[in-house]
Amino acid sequence: MENPGRQTAVHALVDELATGCERPFSDARAMPPGVYTSADFLSLEEHAIFAKEWQCVGRASALRTPGDYLTASIAAQPIVVVRDEKMELRAMSNVCLHRMSVLLEGRGNIRRIICPYHAWNYGLDGALKGAPLMDQQAGFCKESYKLPTIRCEEWQGWIYVTLDQNAAPVRQQLAQLSELVDAYGMTNYVETFYEEHVWDTNWKILAENFMESYHLPMLHRATVGPHSRLEEMECPPGYPAFNYHWITKEASLPIGNAHPENSRLTGHWRKTTALLAIYPTHLVTLTPGYFWYLVLQPQGVGKVHIRFGGGLAPEFISDPEANAHMVTLKTLLDEVNAEDKRGVEAVFRGVHAPLAKPGHLSHLERPNYDFARYLASKLAAR
Structure with missing residues (x-):
């Protein structure tokens, strides 16, 4: 970004993002299109975020x-x-x-x-x-x-x-998240599959897609959409290092709720799914019976490398039907991923449009608002 004109443009884009983030959540809007399309903006992210964060x-x-x-x-x-x-x-x-x-x-x-x-x-x-x-x-x-x-x-x-020798320990940065999810016992969940993919979209579009479940009934209407009720979703304010939201429901898959032998979770927690977005690029769906995750790495503005994995809670690993449960889950996740891929690649095409402009966020997109404010805080401190 040695070109002064390009530096001015990217700094103006950061200022536009920061100004938008000053709005109260009740009047919040999506991020400006340029944050997804500017190579100079990505270079700034590499320097101010990826080279410094856990x-x-x-x-x-x-x-x-x-x-x-x-x-x-x-x-x-x-x-x-x-x-x-x-x-x-x-x-x-x-x-x-x-x-x-x-x-x-x-x-x-x-x-x-x-x-x-x-x-x-x-x-x-x-x-x-x-x-x-x-x-x-x-x-x-x-x-x-x-x-x-x-x-x-x-x-x-x-x-x-x-790469930052001065970064606070990760366990310290995520202490509040540990308090929120400790009862799940995520440490002991067993990874049973792992893949890598590259999609044609900006890394932030995919991250934002994970952060909100507002899109589930429509984009995933052929898979999980019919089982997703917007009134079941809770989106509390996030924290400096992460955001999260909850979905409490009777799962369509047996492994979506707690196994009968699971004594860690009680009450509504036995059927509550936590969706965790740990900044900048670690995205986890944590249910009482299984988990799956994405880890993102930008490969230029328009491509994102994805580490995709998941597995079962220990009680389901020990269950005689573990293999059948995992095959069912993986089949569903592959179908859901295909739907998400179409969705996020369509958004990436759309943000390039001359008439594209950010609209108001839903109350179920609170995590997106928090993510934008995280980005603005890191980039404004460049």
């Missing part, structure tokens, strides 16, 4: 044994999270210290981190263990090479990472 990269249970790893990116920084020999989670730069190749891709299990370019290889602690023929260079000292460490913490069974 971000989820997956479930800790996905890394069960020494050498299990997953990869991700924070802003422009490739990272790897590995379960080391001491069974600790360790996050490091996923870039070789030789000629700067990315080291690992995807997920898997390794004994050493081996660079695919020149075979420099690192232990699970990031220390350089081998470098072919480098002993012939007098200036080379293997012991001086170690992959930079990245902050990594676990919360409720999730792995979070950040």
Whole structure:
């Protein structure tokens, strides 16, 4: 954004967003179209949000044994999270210290981190263990090479990472959320499926789609819509690091309500679903019997990489019908995702229209209002 004219334009867009967020919720409107279409706005997000905030990269249970790893990116920084020999989670730069190749891709299990370019290889602690023929260079000292460490913490069974050495611990930032959902026992939910996708939309459009259930009766009329009553939804004000809303109903799937052997949840909580949006990109549907989640990573203005996973509460994992329940759930989620994909890609096409302008928000879109104010607060402090 070196061009002064472009800087002025993106700052004006931030100011427009901030001004809109000054409205009371009773008069709140959607965000301006430019926040979804401007590449300079995304660059500002990368600098002010993605390079500084805690971000989820997956479930800790996905890394069960020494050498299990997953990869991700924070802003422009490739990272790897590995379960080391001491069974600790360790996050490091996923870039070789030789000629700067990315080291690992995807997920898997390794004994050493081996660079695919020149075979420099690192232990699970990031220390350089081998470098072919480098002993012939007098200036080379293997012991001086170690992959930079990245902050990594676990919360409720999730792995979070950040590039900001001064960020408050994730458990501190999400303390109020822990109080709200502790009874579910989310830490012990078992992930049974994981996929990755790329959709043609802006990351914020997909995040906002998750944050509100106002769209369920219409967009999901062929799946969950008929079971979704708007009067069953509660949207309290959010917190600085997250927003949430509740749906309390008798579930259409047995695993949507608490298992008979679930003694953690009582009263209405046995049939209450929590929808959690942990800023900036971690989205969780948490029911008494199952969970599913999205973790978003923008790939430019018009594409978003999605980590999509889910699974069952421990009582349903132990149930003889667990496999049948999970197949039913996954089939439903795939259908719902297909509907959401059509919806968010249609919105992305629409925000480019010359006549597009933001309308008033419903009382069921309180989380969207809180999300906009979160973005404005982070970007205005640029």
